[in-house]
Amino acid sequence: MKYMLLIYAGTGVTEPECTVEDWQAWDKALHDAGVKVSGESLADLVTATTVQVKAGERTVTDGPFAETRELLGGFVVIDVPDLDVALDWAARSPGSRDGGAIEVRPIADFG
Amino acid sequence: MHDRVEAVFREEHGLLLAALVHRFGDLDLAEEVASEAVEAALRTWPRDGVPTKPGAWLMTTARRRAVDRLRRDRTYADRLAVLAAEGERHEPAPEIADGLPDERLRLFFTCAHPALPAEHRTALTLRCLAGLETPEVARAFLVPTATMAQRIVRAKRKIREARIPFRVPGPDELAERLPGVLQVVYLVFTAGYADDRVDLAAEAIRLGRILHRLLCRGSGSQAPPPPTREVAGLLGLMLLTHARHETRLVPLEEQDRTRWDADLITEGTALAEAALTGGPPGPYGVQAAIAAVHAEAPDLARTDWPQIVALYDVLHRLVPSPVVALNRAAAVAMRDGPEAGLALLDGLAADPALRTYPLLPAARADLLERLGRTAEAEAAYRAALDLADSETERVRLRNRLDRIGRTGTVEE
Numbered sequence: 001m002k003y004m005l006l007i008y009a010g011t012g013v014t015e016p017e018c019t020v021e022d023w024q025a026w027d028k029a030l031h032d033a034g035v036k037v038s039g040e041s042l043a044d045l046v047t048a049t050t051v052q053v054k055a056g057e058r059t060v061t062d063g064p065f066a067e068t069r070e071l072l073g074g075f076v077v078i079d080v081p082d083l084d085v086a087l088d089w090a091a092r093s094p095g096s097r098d099g100g101a102i103e104v105r106p107i108a109d110f111g
Numbered sequence: 112m113h114d115r116v117e118a119v120f121r122e123e124h125g126l127l128l129a130a131l132v133h134r135f136g137d138l139d140l141a142e143e144v145a146s147e148a149v150e151a152a153l154r155t156w157p158r159d160g161v162p163t164k165p166g167a168w169l170m171t172t173a174r175r176r177a178v179d180r181l182r183r184d185r186t187y188a189d190r191l192a193v194l195a196a197e198g199e200r201h202e203p204a205p206e207i208a209d210g211l212p213d214e215r216l217r218l219f220f221t222c223a224h225p226a227l228p229a230e231h232r233t234a235l236t237l238r239c240l241a242g243l244e245t246p247e248v249a250r251a252f253l254v255p256t257a258t259m260a261q262r263i264v265r266a267k268r269k270i271r272e273a274r275i276p277f278r279v280p281g282p283d284e285l286a287e288r289l290p291g292v293l294q295v296v297y298l299v300f301t302a303g304y305a306d307d308r309v310d311l312a313a314e315a316i317r318l319g320r321i322l323h324r325l326l327c328r329g330s331g332s333q334a335p336p337p338p339t340r341e342v343a344g345l346l347g348l349m350l351l352t353h354a355r356h357e358t359r360l361v362p363l364e365e366q367d368r369t370r371w372d373a374d375l376i377t378e379g380t381a382l383a384e385a386a387l388t389g390g391p392p393g394p395y396g397v398q399a400a401i402a403a404v405h406a407e408a409p410d411l412a413r414t415d416w417p418q419i420v421a422l423y424d425v426l427h428r429l430v431p432s433p434v435v436a437l438n439r440a441a442a443v444a445m446r447d448g449p450e451a452g453l454a455l456l457d458g459l460a461a462d463p464a465l466r467t468y469p470l471l472p473a474a475r476a477d478l479l480e481r482l483g484r485t486a487e488a489e490a491a492y493r494a495a496l497d498l499a500d501s502e503t504e505r506v507r508l509r510n511r512l513d514r515i516g517r518t519g520t521v522e523e
Binding site for chain 2: 001081082083084087104106
């Protein structure tokens with residue numbers, strides 16, 4: 001079963017305490033366990049652009065679609081047996097600490 | 112006969128469902144074939160008699176139906192086969208008398224999974240493990256049947272689509288996950304008392320007994336691990352509370368203690384002791400101990416109040432909530448006199464969490480009444496009555512107001 005882990009950075013005043021090494025260690029653990037399907041970090045939020053087409057007309061606006069308190073900073077797709085395992089991987093991620101949060105979403109199966 | 116079959120089914124329902132879920136990995140299929148097995152029992156048992164092992168009979172019948180169903184529906188079967196192959200994480204389940212493995216613990220943890228909203232957890236536990244029909248579950252939480260049905264459907268859908276597993280958390284996860292399961296059971300119990308539904312409270316006790324049997328069994332001379340001691344604590348607390356159910360509408364000092372259930376008190380007290388033995392105490396264990404101290408006292412005055420205050424101190428360290436502080440203040444009032452209690456209550460009055468909490472003015476009223484400040488006590492009882500959100504609570508408060516009214520007349 002595939003789950004997408006959406007990694008949200010907290011917008012709190014304190015800088016996250018986790019280091020690049022923490023992220024690399026988590027990424028390596030995902031690879032070593034053979035559960036990682038894909039994953040990317042996203043460029044800074046100021047580079048985001050939103051596109052909507054209404055009645056055939058394209059609207060392009062600066063910024064992310066949903067104004068949320070938390071900012072989507074990246075994602076990882078993992079393939080694991082069940083939600084408990086997915087939640088364990090999320091809890092091990094540096095992204096779940098220091099005011100950050102990870103949303104765990106099952107990938108829809110239309111098969 | 113019909114009642115006999117119903118009683119068997121009610122008792123066996125959780126066992127049957129849990130075993131079927133474990134076997135087929137799907138809650139909907141399990142529920143469907145479990146109820147088909149019951150229908151078959153209702154048809155054949157009156158004719159052929161109740162089988163010697165009713166549980167095994169129901170299980171075999173349900174299993175056959177499930178296999179039939181899977182033969183008819185290949186895609187469904189394939190999906191379940193994939194689930195089973197991917198999700199298998201075997202742990203040996205304890206055997207029960209009928210020779211069927213008891214898989215209910217898994218189901219408890221699934222129904223109370225933190226990924227489900229809190230109100231769905233209680234609903235699902237009552238439905239799947241207590242074997243209540245949806246309208247009964249709806250009545251337990253005072254919501255329309257359609258709303259409850261909707262809740263149960265949503266919860267089952269999340270279990271299926273997000274694949275919440277049917278498994279007992281490992282020893283390292285137990286401390287994190289068990290409180291959620293215990294909370295569900297205690298919520299059912301307190302909901303029962305709030306609405307004066309003794310049957311619902313009894314249902315919670317039944318669930319507590321099952322959990323206790325499954326988690327604290329056979330530990331022998333070895334003390335059970337800390338999280339599971341709270342299972343004993345919860346069951347003890349419920350039994351000791353329930354022991355006083357005949358007198359529940361009367362204030363503690365007026366309760367006829369001969370009507371308290373001595374057997375439940377003995378059992379509950381032993382559980383409270385077990386809960387506090389062999390490690391740091393948990394909140395349920397401490398609350399059970401407080402209830403046990405009350406239960407052993409011949410009357411209110413001869414209650415070991417210093418002991419109760421000390422236990423509330425421990426509880427307040429574990430659960431630093433204003434409600435615990437309020438109960439502690441009431442105990443201090445019994446130990447040191449009403450003025451001491453009132454001073455503590457005045458300190459709590461500013462707490463925003465207690466602003467709409469009916470037991471704060473009720474506790475004040477009680478102390479004011481004891482100090483002979485009748486008019487103030489009456490006003491405080493009325494304030495409590497305005498805030499009270501359960502019928503049991505209102506009955507209790509009206510009884511107190513009536514009593515003040517009577518003494519008032521005598522004084523004139």
